[in-house]
Amino acid sequence: MNLMKDRFLLIIFACVVLAAPLIFAPTGAAYPDLLQRFAIYGIFAIGFNILFGLTGYLSFGHAAFLGVGSYSAVWMFKLLSMNIVPALLLSIVVAGVFSLLIGYVSLRRSGIYFSILTLALAQMSYNLAYSVLTPLTNGETGLQLRLDDARVLDAAGDAGSLPSTNFFGLEMKEVFWNPTVFGYDLQFNWGYYVCAILLIASFWISIRIFRSPFGLMLRAVKTNQTRLNYTGISSRPYTLAAFVISGMFAGLAGGLLASMDPLAGAERMQWTVGGEVVLMVVLGGMGTLIGPILGAVFIKYFENIFSKINDGVLHGWFAIMPEWLDNAMVVIISPFVGKGWHLTLGALFMLVVIFLPGGLVDGAKRIGRVITGANRRAAKVGIE
Amino acid sequence: MDAILLQILNGIDKGSAYALIALGLTLIFGTLGVVNFAHGALFMIGAFVAVTMGKVLEISKITLDPVKTDFLGNPAKIKTPYVTEWFGNFGFWMIEWSVLVSVIVAIPVMILIGIIMERGLIKHFYNRPHADQILVTFGLAIVLQEIIKAVYGANPIPQSAPDLLKGSVDFGMMIGMAENSVIYPLWRLVYFCFSVLIIGGVFAFLRFTTFGMVVRAGMADRETVGLLGINIDKRFTIMFGVAAAVAGLAGVMYTPINPPNYHMGMDFLVLSFVVVVVGGMGSLPGAVAAGFLLGILESFASMPEAKEYIITALEWVYLDFDFILTFIKGLDQIVIYLVAVLVLLVRPRGLMGKAGMMEE
Incomplete structure (x- = not known):
């Protein structure tokens, strides 16, 4: 029964996400750039929810993983290929390793200490990216593509202009179908659909985690960690796993941000960005499946409207x-x-x-x- | 020797600010058990009280000059601040010493803001999870910061110290060293003395007054004190006001050192949290000591000689890879966080904290 309900939810969700250029058209938000941001921050929030919503560990430092993901993706574009697949893979792996390090340190404490530690470590990463590790991050200017980058796998024929990111030839910027429906000019864009598929996949992973014994264990950590420890179970491997998973989601989101627009700057690692994802999850509803995505869409949509x-x-x-x-x-x-x-x-x-x-x-x-x-x-x- | 002394002095002004903010944080935390993410915002509001007072004191009556004209031939305007008209020389003195006037104004203002914050918002969060407390004070910090940004704009607003306390002092000569060996800005010295005074005042208040005794008793065991028929909530509310005033005064006096802008509170907040963690959650002397220590440490890490020593040491153990050397070059940016990580790994309760404090 539960399984049926989950499948139904996933199918509805997939339909809504895939039809988003049509659905959002009357609200004026149906241009690719904003839709991509909805999906990317949706992924970010889903990942954060796995940590915060299930275990109750409030991290203020997830912006660091987003930034690390972006940097590794841009490095992949510079060195290997403009194909987004290796870039995304690397950003997930690097963010995973990085979150393992940070998680190992900060999960030694819980409660408020954990929040403060993640905040401090994120601020340290920001300082590292902003000034200390300038050779790696290009400091204040941010990491950008250049014409003389190596790009080993790409054919060296695109001299003159910067190549654009692609998925086996499908260019992220390209609008592949541009119909007019009910007087609305709809733009179907490859970049959005890459984000959309990954969002649906993330949502599916999130459902699986919520329903798994692992998810149940994470909930137990949130409900009463002391009791869990007294039953002879060490909760740290579980929380660390949740931390790394959410860090990998953040890395994927960062990699996607870089894939849509191939540059990465230190401001993506600022702890206000980490605060924003907390807002998204809390606003949408922490510990719920659909809440984080609602929160992300809500915040990004109104940010767009209000700033105009x-x-x-x-x-x-x-x-x-x-x-x-x-x-x-x-x-x-x-x-x-x-x-x-x-x-x-x-x-x-x-x-x-x-x-x-x-x-x-x-x-x-x-x-x-x-x-x-x-x-x-x-x-x-x-x-x- | 004088280089070391200079670095210590360079560290203590930032250290003083860390210590004052961390002291307030610990006070609130020790009494009410709430981690106040809006404490940096209180520091920032204090700084903007100084900005406002500076502006208020300079509100001027504009009169037309009977003799002079400007380049268009219109009579030139003379600005006379109202305070000089009302108080004469004392008015000029007030404009000159506007920082001091702001200190006097800031005390009641900050206590009031603190009490309103506690009664209006934080009171309702005592029985909610810690995550909610963090979240709501975090939201409050954003709101306060953005209000200040909307009113005063995003650019830093420079404030000047009184003429008498501007410039530098030959600190080396004052303590019997060679002339011109340690030159130090006078106002930073004033800031240090001021913070020592405030910290001493808070400790004396807690130590030697009946009110302070009751508060300390309440920090140790709130329930029992309540059962003895003492209205401990009211006293804790006042302590919140005091903590707000400490942060606010730190902000007021900091304005001549660093022009205040709307995000200065957040910048200091993160570091103050680190200070509290290193000092030990809930320990007042720990917070103060860690504040000064980390400020001085940061200043030492920015010293080129110190970096060279570390690099030489690394060469000795064949660890002088380029990657590590890059880290060492930017050591001053990250040293505080590294120390915090180290302290938490080796001695999780901090320098002077009790074990198991706030682990839930």
Whole structure:
């Protein structure tokens, strides 16, 4: 029964993800760049949820793995080939090894210590990438492709312009189908579909982990670690495994970011990025399957919308009001939009933590319960 | 010798800031059991209290000069700050010493902010998991930081120290060394003395007053103190205000050293956490000692001679690979974190912490 439900959920999820260029068209978010970001941060959040949602270990340092993934992918583009497959593989492996190191150190402590340690180690990685390891990361400028890179596997025929990333010849930037449906200009892009397939795969892995004995063990760590230890089980191998898995997801996301746009900079490792993925998971609903993806889409979508609003747009909205009210509304709202998006994000985040600790999924569940009363199944779709 | 002394001095001003912030963090943590991710934001708000006071004191009445004209032929404008008009010479003194005025203003403001924070937000999180406490204070830190950014802009705003305390002092000569051997900015010395004063004040307050005794008792066993009929919650709230004031004052006095910007709080917060962990969670002397130690260590790591010593040592044991040498060159950027990792691996409870503190 559970298995059937999971399959149903996966199929629905796959359909939505694959049809996203069509579904998001009315919201104005259906251009490849934003859709790719939805999927990539969705993968990042899914991975983070495996650690935070299941074990309750709150890491502020996952941006480091994202950055490491990006750097290794760009190095692969520089040295080996513009094909994204070796780049993604390397970014997963490097991020995995890196998270094994960091996890080994920081998982020696739990609770608050763990959060602080991951935060400190991430900040250290940022400093390393920003200045210390400049030969490897190109420091402040960031790592970029150059015409005279080796690219051993690629035929040396593309002199003159930088080659673009591809998946066995399918170029990531290319829009392969550009129909007009209901007056909307739809763009189907190879890059998005690579991200989408990987997102679906990640989602499937996440379902498998949630349902496995391993996932059950991780939940036991969250519920009562002391008790688990008293039954003679060492919890550290399990938490370390969860940490490495989530680090590999972050590495994959970083590699994908670099595959879509082949450059990597230290700002990707800043701990605010690590904070953002925490926001995504908490906002969507930690410990739920679909929550992290919802959170990622929600944050990236509204980031996109809000940063476009400026005072002119606001005046347009309130044009029907008397002028003094119009001006007052603009003064009140303008710090929250445009460049002030982070203020909205912070405030929203506080509100969610205070009033809705279960996140959007929990909120939907509650609303569903209020509306339908008896019919709870509809609201429970997507919740473990 | 003087090079070593200079590095110690270079380290203590940052060390003082770390120590003050870590002291506040530990106070809040020891009393209320909450890890306050918004503590860096309080440090930053303190700095911006100084910025605001500087601006407020310079609000001027504009009068037209009867004699002079500017290049367009209009009468030139004369700015007279209101405070000088009201208080005369004392007003000029206030503008000159605006940092000191800000210190006096910042104490009640920061205590108030702290109490509002505790009563309005953190109070509701005592029975929630630690993750929730971290998350909500983290959100609060973002909000405070972004509000400051919206009001004051993203660029650093330079503040100046009073003329009397500007410039450098020949510290070497003061302690009987050769002339010009150790030249040190005067304000940093003031900052160090100020922080020692504050730290001493907090310790004396906890040690020698009845209020402090009750607070210490509450830190040891909150329930029993409550059962004795003492309103411990109220005292802990005030301690939160005190911790906020300590962070705020650290921020006010830091403004002449480093122009405040909206993300200075976050920059210091991460390091202060490391300081708290190294010092031992919940230990006040540990936090202070680790703050100064790590500040000085950071300064030593940036010393070219120290790097050369390490490189020579590595050559001795045939470990002078290029890769390791790159790390050594940037040692000052990462040394604090390395020490934190080392401390946690070797002595997980920190320098002076109790074992098993906050392990859940």
